[in-house]
Amino acid sequence: MSDDSSEKAVATDIGGGGQPPTDGGDGGGTTAPTPRELPEPQSSVLSLAQLIGAPIHALVDAEAQSAMATARFIRSVGFTGNGDGMGDLGELQMARFKRRHRGADGSDEEVEVQIPLLSMLPIPALQIKDAELDYTVKIVQTEALPQRQAEVDQLMAAKRQGPTGEPPATLRATFAREQGSNGRRSVDMLVKMKLRIEQADMPGGLAQLLALASESSSQDVLAKRDEEGDG
Amino acid sequence: MTATQPGRIPCPACSQPLALPIEAVLTGQAIACAGCGLELTAQRETSHEALNALGRWYEETAEARTTAASGQASAAAGQTAKASRRVTRPRR
Ligand SMILES: [Zn+2]
Numbered sequence: 001m002s003d004d005s006s007e008k009a010v011a012t013d014i015g016g017g018g019q020p021p022t023d024g025g026d027g028g029g030t031t032a033p034t035p036r037e038l039p040e041p042q043s044s045v046l047s048l049a050q051l052i053g054a055p056i057h058a059l060v061d062a063e064a065q066s067a068m069a070t071a072r073f074i075r076s077v078g079f080t081g082n083g084d085g086m087g088d089l090g091e092l093q094m095a096r097f098k099r100r101h102r103g104a105d106g107s108d109e110e111v112e113v114q115i116p117l118l119s120m121l122p123i124p125a126l127q128i129k130d131a132e133l134d135y136t137v138k139i140v141q142t143e144a145l146p147q148r149q150a151e152v153d154q155l156m157a158a159k160r161q162g163p164t165g166e167p168p169a170t171l172r173a174t175f176a177r178e179q180g181s182n183g184r185r186s187v188d189m190l191v192k193m194k195l196r197i198e199q200a201d202m203p204g205g206l207a208q209l210l211a212l213a214s215e216s217s218s219q220d221v222l223a224k225r226d227e228e229g230d231g
Numbered sequence: 232m233t234a235t236q237p238g239r240i241p242c243p244a245c246s247q248p249l250a251l252p253i254e255a256v257l258t259g260q261a262i263a264c265a266g267c268g269l270e271l272t273a274q275r276e277t278s279h280e281a282l283n284a285l286g287r288w289y290e291e292t293a294e295a296r297t298t299a300a301s302g303q304a305s306a307a308a309g310q311t312a313k314a315s316r317r318v319t320r321p322r323r
Binding site: 076077080093094095096097098099100111112113115117119120121122214217219 | 238240241243244251253256269270271272273274277278280281282284285288
């Protein structure tokens, strides 16, 4: 498991985009450390869950940021209140239009039509359609978790089943290098991420907001003029 | 009125979907309904705040629109180029 101390240097890249190892080697010349020699939780060696979880967490964060951007857009464009912060929304921002309308009695009516700005604009709402994460990790340490084992034992006892053979373990890992085709080291590989982003389907809440906005469109007769033949 | 696609509103007279081009709204051009011939014109005097907000949005998204349009254009050009290559390939 922990037969290659050079992996520790690789792993520093995770912490803060650090330098690649300067020995330039593949770790062949170093003595293999025993598990005891590995420092306990260090920044460069993370639990596998942390390692896999971090990019997924980033994706969730990105979606949340996208949703916040949509909300900010709606506040700043769709409402009269201060667009910044989370204060009062104010009123729906309405654009006023004029239209000519011939009344039943033949007179020309000038009608004002109020249309909410929100129903006139495409609302940006991006979502990650799919994400492909490709990890190259090297397990450098396993660590038994007696506490978890106790929990599992308890659960299993409750189900009247025997204890599991292997204790649950935390795997500690680093992102490993990817080997070149000739077996020599190629570039450092951390994690490959491929995202496809698309305009989200209209979320239910947003559709409701738009429906309400549309319903608030209104028409008022501004002026009534006798037939002048200019309609 | 019910919600339609963004950029389209139900015509206030005939309820058919009526496209509201932002440029026309901002410049005060009359927007005609293809269904009933109704003409809508934005009122600059009474819609100051809304038109300002719309204008800001229009300016801020200009670059994105240009990029999107050029992307579509180059994609279309690529399609045309492929098609013409196919057409002009000499026969033996
Ligand atoms: Zn109409």
